[in-house]
Amino acid sequence: MIHDNNDENLMLKFSHNGDVSAFDVLYERHKAPLFRYILKQTRHNHAVTEELFQEVWSNLIRAREQYQPSARFSTYLFQIARNRIIDHVRRVSTRPINDPETGHEDIASPDNHGPDRHAHTADCIEQLQTHVSRLPNEQHETFILKHEGEHTLGHIAEITGVTLETAKSRLRYAMKKLRELMPEECL
Amino acid sequence: MSDQPDNQSSDDKKISALYRAGSTTRPPEHIDQAIRAEARRSVNSMPRRVRSPWAVPVSMAAVLVLSVSLISLIHEEAPTVSDIDIRSDVPAMHAEEMEIVENVIKEKSVDNLKTLDDQVSAAETMGMTQPESDTEQKTEQQKTTATKSSPLPQKSLASAKINAELTSDAAVESSDKILQESLRRVTPQPESQPPATGLVDSRAEFSTGLKKDLGAKANENCEQLSHSACLDSKQCSLIMNEQKALICHRSTNHCDSEFTQRSDTKESCETKQGCAYIPPPCFCPPDVICICAGGQPPQCQPQKTGTQDQSRHPMPE
Numbered sequence: 001m002i003h004d005n006n007d008e009n010l011m012l013k014f015s016h017n018g019d020v021s022a023f024d025v026l027y028e029r030h031k032a033p034l035f036r037y038i039l040k041q042t043r044h045n046h047a048v049t050e051e052l053f054q055e056v057w058s059n060l061i062r063a064r065e066q067y068q069p070s071a072r073f074s075t076y077l078f079q080i081a082r083n084r085i086i087d088h089v090r091r092v093s094t095r096p097i098n099d100p101e102t103g104h105e106d107i108a109s110p111d112n113h114g115p116d117r118h119a120h121t122a123d124c125i126e127q128l129q130t131h132v133s134r135l136p137n138e139q140h141e142t143f144i145l146k147h148e149g150e151h152t153l154g155h156i157a158e159i160t161g162v163t164l165e166t167a168k169s170r171l172r173y174a175m176k177k178l179r180e181l182m183p184e185e186c187l
Numbered sequence: 188m189s190d191q192p193d194n195q196s197s198d199d200k201k202i203s204a205l206y207r208a209g210s211t212t213r214p215p216e217h218i219d220q221a222i223r224a225e226a227r228r229s230v231n232s233m234p235r236r237v238r239s240p241w242a243v244p245v246s247m248a249a250v251l252v253l254s255v256s257l258i259s260l261i262h263e264e265a266p267t268v269s270d271i272d273i274r275s276d277v278p279a280m281h282a283e284e285m286e287i288v289e290n291v292i293k294e295k296s297v298d299n300l301k302t303l304d305d306q307v308s309a310a311e312t313m314g315m316t317q318p319e320s321d322t323e324q325k326t327e328q329q330k331t332t333a334t335k336s337s338p339l340p341q342k343s344l345a346s347a348k349i350n351a352e353l354t355s356d357a358a359v360e361s362s363d364k365i366l367q368e369s370l371r372r373v374t375p376q377p378e379s380q381p382p383a384t385g386l387v388d389s390r391a392e393f394s395t396g397l398k399k400d401l402g403a404k405a406n407e408n409c410e411q412l413s414h415s416a417c418l419d420s421k422q423c424s425l426i427m428n429e430q431k432a433l434i435c436h437r438s439t440n441h442c443d444s445e446f447t448q449r450s451d452t453k454e455s456c457e458t459k460q461g462c463a464y465i466p467p468p469c470f471c472p473p474d475v476i477c478i479c480a481g482g483q484p485p486q487c488q489p490q491k492t493g494t495q496d497q498s499r500h501p502m503p504e
Contacts, residue, residue: 020223023226024226031214035213035214039212062229064229124205125206126209128202128209147210148210175195179202182198187198
């Protein structure tokens with residue numbers, strides 16, 4: 001069964017045998033985490049997210065014959081996505097992705113999304129998303145990769161091009177900041 | 188302090204759970220369709236490299252069949268290939284030639300001894316006394332010697348008489364050389380044979396007759412010579428007939444007679460008046476392994492004027 005194959009075998013079937021059904025399975029597995037990763041990296045800019053999301057998959061399809069199963073497929077896919085996001089940020093020069101200081105200043109008050117308008121859980125989720133989006137870039141990226149792509153810290157380090165210790169440290173700081181920012185009733 | 192890590196871990200789990208609960212965003216349907224369509228287009232536009240499971244065995248079989256066909260074709264189209272094994276036939280050829288030579292020697296020896304007997308009888312009649320038994324003994328010795336081609340006995344009275352009739356010692360030496368040369372050419376181990384100095388009294392005559400007989404035998408037996416021996420012969424020429432087969436043929440003109448195909452050069456051919464050297468285009472001597480084979484050996488033929496391409500290569504019937 002094609003659904004039992006791991007990502008790397010599916011990608012090999014697609015790249016070497018032209019098996020489109022293998023690509024469909026891969027796409028179904030990874031489309032949502034990848035879309036959310038891009039969406040959150042672009043600070044919920046849907047238009048840019050859709051454009052970048054499509055570019056990432058197009059790159060993967062075009063360069064499929066160069067694929068070597070030396071790394072996890074999801075690592076490969078998220079590396080492509082990350083490179084596309086960096087290119088986009090450089091192009092529009094909106095928000096430098098690797099400036100840890102700017103993120104602190106942009107943290108908005110949770111009062112903007114008052115609990116009065118939503119149910120308790122929904123309100124907590126919204127608050128969390130707001131706090132996450134205002135994390136420093138490296139911490140934000142590490143947090144998103146950890147929770148969206150289900151990546152291990154080793155894979156996150158590989159995708160972001162840092163050491164394991166750095167990735168671990170970034171995640172620890174992100175979690176600490178979120179614990180501090182989230183109201184007690186949400187935890 | 189000990190509760191702090193536990194609380195942190197608990198809070199982290201709650202944060203993760205909250206985050207995942209809110210992560211429900213998915214790409215729009217039109218993006219999904221566009222990406223899937225692009226994947227299909229990409230695969231369909233590229234030539235599929237799926238190999239048939241039979242591709243390797245079939246290609247190997249094809250290579251094998253082609254190789255075998257090629258080898259058999261080369262084998263069939265190289266007429267001199269079988270002659271490459273000529274070395275294994277050499278002892279047999281020498282045996283044949285030796286048999287011819289021995290027969291000639293025997294015939295000549297008997298004729299010579301008859302002549303000797305006649306001359307001895309004549310000498311006795313003329314009063315040159317010699318014990319009959321001694322003469323007979325010498326004659327018997329000479330017969331034995333002649334038959335065995337061994338060193339000759341001492342001069343007998345009769346042989347001294349005959350020797351006197353010979354022209355000169357120089358003629359004797361010359362004849363002896365010719366005889367030795369003839370024997371050397373037809374015997375496989377010329378140096379190991381003792382010099383044919385027997386029958387000193389009659390050797391000039393004997394060697395002259397032997398040479399003539401050998402020449403006649405050779406001329407008669409051109410077609411029986413091997414290709415290798417034919418190439419070395421001055422009286423025979425190895426030529427290609429209409430069936431593109433090499434045959435040994437008796438030399439028919441002044442150009443190819445005395446022309447040794449194996450060793451003589453263009454110069455030695457064209458020093459003869461009216462003779463032209465025809466080089467071998469792709470000839471391979473039978474005892475040599477060559478890359479190119481199938482052509483005829485070098486020829487020395489009379490020059491022809493006009494369109495002579497066909498006449499330059501005489502084709503015997």
